[in-house]
Amino acid sequence: MKKSNKIFKVIVIFFLVFLYAPAxxxxxxxxxxxxxxxxxLSGFSTIWFEELLYENTLHNALFNSLLIAISSTILxxxxxxxxxxxxxxxxxxxxxxxxxxxxxxxxxxxxxLGVCLxxxxxxxxxxxxxxxxxxxxxxLITPFSTLIMVSAFNNLDISLEEASLDLGMSSFQxxxxxxxxxxxxxxISSLLIGFVISLDEFIIAFFLTGVEPTLPVYxxxxxxxxxxxxxxxxxxxxLLIVSLILVSLFEYFRRRMELxxxxxxxxxxx
Amino acid sequence: MNKKNIRxxxxxxxxxxxxKSFDKIIAxxxxxxxxxxxxxxxxxxxxxxxxxxxxxxxxxxxxPENGDVFINGKNVNSVEPNNRPTNMVFQNYAIFPHLNVSExxxxxxxxxxxxKDEIAQKIEEALxxxxxxxxxxRASSALSGGQRQRVxxxxxxxxxxxxxxxxxxxxxxxxxxxxxxQFELRQLQKSVGITFVLVTHDQTEALTMSDRVGVMFNGKVxxxxxxxxxxxxxxxxxxxxxxxNMNFFETQYLEKKSKTISVSHKDLGNIKLLxxxxxxxxxxxxxxxxxxxxxxxxxxxxxxxxxxxxxxVVEKSFMGDxxxxxxxxRENDHHTYRISISDIKNTPSxxxxxxxxxxxxxxxxxxxxxx
Amino acid sequence: MYFSEHNKKGWRLLGVPFIFAxxxxxxxxxxxxxxxxxxxxxxxxxxxxxxxxxxxxxxQPVFQTLFARSLIISLTVTFITILFAFPIAYYxxxxxxxxxxxxxxxxxxxxxxxxxxxxxxxxVILGYNGVLNSFFEWLGVIxxxxxxxxxxxxxxxxxxxxxxxxxxxxxxxxxLEKIDRSLLEASNDLGDNNLSQFFRIxxxxxxxxxxxxxxxxxxPCIGDYITPKLVGGPEGLMIxxxxxxxxxxxxxxxxxxxxxxxxxxxxxxxxxxxxxxxRKYLRNY
Numbered sequence: 001m002k003k004s005n006k007i008f009k010v011i012v013i014f015f016l017v018f019l020y021a022p023a024x025x026x027x028x029x030x031x032x033x034x035x036x037x038x039x040x041l042s043g044f045s046t047i048w049f050e051e052l053l054y055e056n057t058l059h060n061a062l063f064n065s066l067l068i069a070i071s072s073t074i075l076x077x078x079x080x081x082x083x084x085x086x087x088x089x090x091x092x093x094x095x096x097x098x099x100x101x102x103x104x105x106x107x108x109x110x111x112x113l114g115v116c117l118x119x120x121x122x123x124x125x126x127x128x129x130x131x132x133x134x135x136x137x138x139x140l141i142t143p144f145s146t147l148i149m150v151s152a153f154n155n156l157d158i159s160l161e162e163a164s165l166d167l168g169m170s171s172f173q174x175x176x177x178x179x180x181x182x183x184x185x186x187x188i189s190s191l192l193i194g195f196v197i198s199l200d201e202f203i204i205a206f207f208l209t210g211v212e213p214t215l216p217v218y219x220x221x222x223x224x225x226x227x228x229x230x231x232x233x234x235x236x237x238x239l240l241i242v243s244l245i246l247v248s249l250f251e252y253f254r255r256r257m258e259l260x261x262x263x264x265x266x267x268x269x270x
Numbered sequence: 271m272n273k274k275n276i277r278x279x280x281x282x283x284x285x286x287x288x289x290k291s292f293d294k295i296i297a298x299x300x301x302x303x304x305x306x307x308x309x310x311x312x313x314x315x316x317x318x319x320x321x322x323x324x325x326x327x328x329x330x331x332x333x334p335e336n337g338d339v340f341i342n343g344k345n346v347n348s349v350e351p352n353n354r355p356t357n358m359v360f361q362n363y364a365i366f367p368h369l370n371v372s373e374x375x376x377x378x379x380x381x382x383x384x385x386k387d388e389i390a391q392k393i394e395e396a397l398x399x400x401x402x403x404x405x406x407x408r409a410s411s412a413l414s415g416g417q418r419q420r421v422x423x424x425x426x427x428x429x430x431x432x433x434x435x436x437x438x439x440x441x442x443x444x445x446x447x448x449x450x451x452q453f454e455l456r457q458l459q460k461s462v463g464i465t466f467v468l469v470t471h472d473q474t475e476a477l478t479m480s481d482r483v484g485v486m487f488n489g490k491v492x493x494x495x496x497x498x499x500x501x502x503x504x505x506x507x508x509x510x511x512x513x514x515n516m517n518f519f520e521t522q523y524l525e526k527k528s529k530t531i532s533v534s535h536k537d538l539g540n541i542k543l544l545x546x547x548x549x550x551x552x553x554x555x556x557x558x559x560x561x562x563x564x565x566x567x568x569x570x571x572x573x574x575x576x577x578x579x580x581x582x583v584v585e586k587s588f589m590g591d592x593x594x595x596x597x598x599x600r601e602n603d604h605h606t607y608r609i610s611i612s613d614i615k616n617t618p619s620x621x622x623x624x625x626x627x628x629x630x631x632x633x634x635x636x637x638x639x640x641x
Numbered sequence: 642m643y644f645s646e647h648n649k650k651g652w653r654l655l656g657v658p659f660i661f662a663x664x665x666x667x668x669x670x671x672x673x674x675x676x677x678x679x680x681x682x683x684x685x686x687x688x689x690x691x692x693x694x695x696x697x698x699x700x701q702p703v704f705q706t707l708f709a710r711s712l713i714i715s716l717t718v719t720f721i722t723i724l725f726a727f728p729i730a731y732y733x734x735x736x737x738x739x740x741x742x743x744x745x746x747x748x749x750x751x752x753x754x755x756x757x758x759x760x761x762x763x764x765v766i767l768g769y770n771g772v773l774n775s776f777f778e779w780l781g782v783i784x785x786x787x788x789x790x791x792x793x794x795x796x797x798x799x800x801x802x803x804x805x806x807x808x809x810x811x812x813x814x815x816x817l818e819k820i821d822r823s824l825l826e827a828s829n830d831l832g833d834n835n836l837s838q839f840f841r842i843x844x845x846x847x848x849x850x851x852x853x854x855x856x857x858x859x860x861p862c863i864g865d866y867i868t869p870k871l872v873g874g875p876e877g878l879m880i881x882x883x884x885x886x887x888x889x890x891x892x893x894x895x896x897x898x899x900x901x902x903x904x905x906x907x908x909x910x911x912x913x914x915x916x917x918x919x920r921k922y923l924r925n926y
Contacts, residue, residue, distance in 0.1 A: 008732035012744075015729055018803065019751050022762040025772060029765075037765050038775030079658040092651030099655070102662045107856070109864020109908065111881040115888065115901045116669035119676050122894070139665045142658065162331055163364035165351045167378030167429065177380075181368050200755050203866050203881075207888075216757050223761060223871070236758040247753045251746055 023240060030234035037229055048234035058235070061218035064130055065199055068214060072137035073194035079138070080145025080190060081183075087146075088153040099146075106143040113140065114207035121208070128210030136204040141194040148193065152186025185253040192250040196243055215239075281340070282307040282465045283328055283433055288337035290323055297323040298334070299489035305433070305467060310459050312468045312476035315486035316512065321469045322361075324486070325435050328467065330354050342432050357426035358435040362442065363418045365410045371397070372406040374421055378429045396424040399458070416447050423455075427462060436468040440475060452479055473513050477501065485509045505549045507557065507638045516559045517607045520640075523554050533558065533637075537599040538579050538630075543637050550639035557638050562594070562610035564634040567618055568627040575629035581607075583620050593619065597628065677898035684892065694899035704883065704900065711879040712907065714794055714869075715862035718801040722858050723851060725802070726809035730850075731843075733810075734817035745814065752807040760868045763800040767791040767872065792874025800868050805861070809854040816850025817843070852919040859915075860908055880904055 029037050033045035052058060086092075087099055105113060117136050121128060156179065164174040202216040209217055219235065222228045281304035290298040297320040305311045313321040326332045327339060330351035339346050346354055357378070366374055376393045384392070397403055400420040405413075413421065419439060426434055439455075440448045456479050459466045470476050476483045477497040484494040485504075493505040504510035507518070521533035524540065531548060533556050534540045541558065548556070568574050584606060585596030593614050596606040609628065611617045620626045678690045698704050733744045751759070766772045767790040774786040790796065820843065828838045866881035873879065880900060887897035 005732075005736055008728055008736065011728050012732050015725060015806070016747065019748065019807065022759060022766060022803065023751055023754060025762055025765065026758070036770060038770055038772060039779045040775075079661060082654045083658045086651045086654035090647040090651030090654070092648040092655075095651065095655075098659050101666070102658055104662075104666060107860055107908075107912065109860055109881070109904065111864045111866050111884060112901050112905055115884060115897060116673045117665065118888070119673045119894065119898060120669040123672055123676070135665060139662070142661075157362065157364065159360040159362060159364040160366060162329075162351070163358070163360055163366075163425075164377070165331075166329060166356070166358045167425065168352045168381050169378075170352060173381075178366060182366075196753050200753075200757070202757050207885075216755070219755075219757055219761075223764075229765070232761075236755065236762075239758065240754050243754045244750065247750055255742075 026233055026236045026240055029230065030237040032230070035227065035230060037233065048230040049238075051231040052234055052238075055231070057213070058215075058218060061213045061215045064209075064212050065215035068130055068133050068137060068205070069195045069198035071134045072141055072198050073191050075134070075138040076141035076145045076194050077149075077187060077190045079142045080147075081149045081187070083142070083146045084149030084153050087150055089158070103143045103146065105140050110140070110201070110203045114204045117204070118207045128208055130209070130212055132208040132210070133205050133214065136208050137198045137201060140201065140204065141197055144193055144197065145190040148190045149183070149186050152183040152189075155186075156182050185256040188253045189250050192246050192253070196246050196250075199239075200243075280306060282342055283467065284340040284343075285324070285328070286338045286340070288324070288327060288334045288339070290320075290327060290332060290334050296489050298327065300336070301486075301489070301491050302337075303484060303491055303494065305465060306482075308463055308465055309481040310456065310466045310468070310479060312470055312480040312483045313486060314470055314473060314476040314483050314513075317471055319486040320489040321471075321486050322437055325358075325437055325467065325469045328433070329356050329358050329435050355432040356435055357429050357431040357433075358437065359419070359422045359426050359439045361437045361439070363422040363439075365413070365418050365421055367410055370406070370410060371402070371408045371413070371421055374410055375424045375428055377425060392428055396428040399427065399462070400424045401454075415443050416451065419443065419451065423458070427458075427464070431464060433465045433467060436466060438469055438471070440470070441472070448475075455479060477513075485512065487512075503547065503636060504559075507559070510559050510636065510638075515562050515608055515610075517562065517565075519558050519560070521556050521558055521637075523556060531556070531637075539577070541577070541635065542632050543635060544633060547633075547635060548637045548639070553639040555640040557640055559636045559638070560630055560634065562608040563592075563612060565607075565609040565628050565630055567609070567611065567620070568629055569618055574627060577632060578627050578629040581626055581628050583622050583624050583626060586620075586622050593617075595620075597626070673898045674902055676895050677902045679895045681893055681895050686895075694896045695903070697896060698899045698903050704880075707878065707880045707883050708903070708907070710794065710877075711863050711881075711904075714797055714801070714877075714879060715859050715865075717798050718805065718862050719855055719859045721798070721802050722806050722809045723813075723854055725806055726813055726854060727847075727851070730810045730813035730817055734814055745811070748807050748810055756804060757867055759804055760800050760871050763796065763803070763868075764791065764871050767796055767799075791872055792877060794873070794877045796872040796874075797869050797877045797879070800872050801862050801865065804868070805858045808857050812853035812857065813847060813850040816847040816853075820846045849919055852915050855915050856912055859911065863908060864904060 025037075028041070030048050031044055031046065032041050033043035033047070034041070083099060083102055087095070113136065117132070117139075118128075121132055126132070160178055160182070161174055164178045165171070169177065200216065202220060205214040205217050206220065213221065219232060222232045283303075283305040285301060285303045288298050288301045288303075289296070299320070301320075301324060303324075313324060315321045323332055327334050328341070330346065330349060334347070341355060366377065369377070372393050375396050376389050379389045379392060393406070397405060400423050402417065402420050402424065405417070405421075410418070410421070419442075422439070436455075440451055443451060452475055455466070455468075468476070468479065477500070480497060482494060483497055483500050484491050485500060486492070487508050492509050493500060495503075495505075500509065501513055504513060504516075510516045511518075519535050519538060521535045521541070524532040524534055526532075529545055530542045531545060532540060532542050535558070543556070543558065566575070568578055579599070581597035581599055582601075583595055584598050585594070587594045591612065593611045595609040595611070597609060598604060598606060618626070676686075677694055678692070680687045680689070680691060680693060729748070733741055733748075737744050764771070768774070769786050769788065769791070771791070773790060774783070777783045778786070824842055824846075825838060828842045833841060863879075864881050865879065866885060869877050869879040870882055873882075881904075884897045884900045884904070887893045887900065
């Protein structure tokens, strides 16, 4: 038993190295004072970060991406919350099939989603712009929001809502004082995850964006120019740090959600 | 005023022909029930009998399909839970996990015109009432099961409801705490004078705490009476077998007199039943019920009591304060009847396999016409 | 009455998201399917229903090769990933102790960093003047850069395994966590050793998680565009790259649609196959 334990530990550590090593190259080469990405390292420098400050296309792309990420995340979280509430609270005709249908984007390859949406927009003769990407991303993120909000509402014992009504509060007050604070970790998780997904999504944006690039589309275009490599690495480093912060926040709020669950139900149902 | 909207003011809660079903399953079937002002009333029944649904109909969480709910003489059919003079203690207590003890207890006072100091004063009083002095700032997550229940009680009582509804409030507690809380709840009810309606599946709980008990089966209320009456004169066979233990014997109908009916049983002999102990619709077949403690064992050498019969001991177990026996009446009949002896010292103690003589009093017997 | 009340309230909530999904999912899929039966002559669509696109998509060697390669690559990736993920999930679940959550967090973090950049990094690592070659030259292990590293199917497989492994661990971990530990004691008590216990108890009971992981990896891999384009070279291109080319440069949207519908069918059939396998497993145990 002891020995197999050790073998497993070696596999896990090897795996973690494999997992993280490529990502570690980002900070290493973004601070490396050389135009080529290769060993040996030549010296410390921050010029690749400085270069980013003067890239107007990058700033535009960043602005576009933020606009898309914020809009689609908020839209998807609203939709996901509606689905989750309906799913956890009511029994109705066609519930299973309609909710499964809304979750379908989870199991469709993104390229297919992109092709489908593009086909419709072209057939309708609509122009491609940032809003078409917002719609595509909302479609993609809604299933994630739904799943997160379903677990948030599952943690919200229905008797808490009833207790509030019973103690004289109106439905709106109950929503504001009980439901909203209690599902807020779920809402924040959904917003964070949606934001990260949208910010990172390439293929749908690539298909639907028209002339205005998003951040991943911009990065993609930079891959063609070897001279731009080091500054792309620098950009990657910044993105890595931003995602790390967002994902850590997500993890924090996810645990808050579990905590509520534990205290409101867990203790009593021993 | 509409005549239908005024009811007997003595009944704080009056339910008239209530019916409620979920997806074709009838949870409450045409129930009429009155609960008196200031009493401790229990709804007792096995799980799934509709008692919780009935409680939730009083609270307003479920809308009955048929019938009327009157609270304090007013028809509240279309009144939402937040506007009814009832408050509820939920089965899992429903303590708001993101609020502390004070915030939970004072929750319902937000919508009143009281100022901050008055609210603080009321919270203080409510916490004292349930024995949680000094717990104001305690996080609700740091409370034990018993404390959570006290918070739930304080939170409901602070609003001075006309009726306090309790949905299996003790089922989540362990045995010792449960017994203590039974006693405390009873005391609390007497001191605040508010009508309590308790839902429980635990007969001991219902019998020890209540002024009156309503026993429910399959969406129907079989009997509403005091605990003593429920125990001694259960009006239906299922009440008789649900509350405590009951030995049933099928009998032959002999004759009817002005106050008694005579029946015969192949082993117990001829028995004269009091008419006031017979329940159900007059039929030719009667099943009689005798509680295990109403059987006594004859001393071997002493004089036999008038109503005696012979039996064989097949089971024997010592329960501390009582001795339980299982007996068979015939060699080829393996149905086991129960005897419970509380006066262990002065009663013979036969062993398994021994033949004994058992006697009973005719007045203790209840009887039911077979459906 | 109970039911109809729920019906009304449920649909009032679900209405908007459902209509949204109809317009952005059902309508587009229907449109794409319709388009796949039309043809395109330069910029004009010819709206006569024909199976020509499917004849091309299914029988032309170019497309057959691409479909076969996509299928082989994604199945290989799936297989290798599961092979990796299982012992790791097993270790965390059985030996993770109090730090299970931390382990999982460490493993899933990379998944949330830019996929595009992670795939691109493999190009940087494996390239002719890349990190690996320059590192080995610097160490003196090699004198000439290795050329077999980049621009082939193996590079695609490597990058995809790296990209998707974290996500395979989660469902397997969850199914391992669900195994009641007293079952293991019971099996030991009945004479199983650790190895036979693994094959008779742990593996069968964790099968739903494995199937889940298979679907989670297989579906995005078979439709991946970025990785083959970046590290695949001409020998490593996959079907998604062809769909994109047909859509843009080749100006043959109907053929692209037919290729998409075909991919969708392949994904559907293989997913159903795995789901069916899972059902069979669940029935047996």
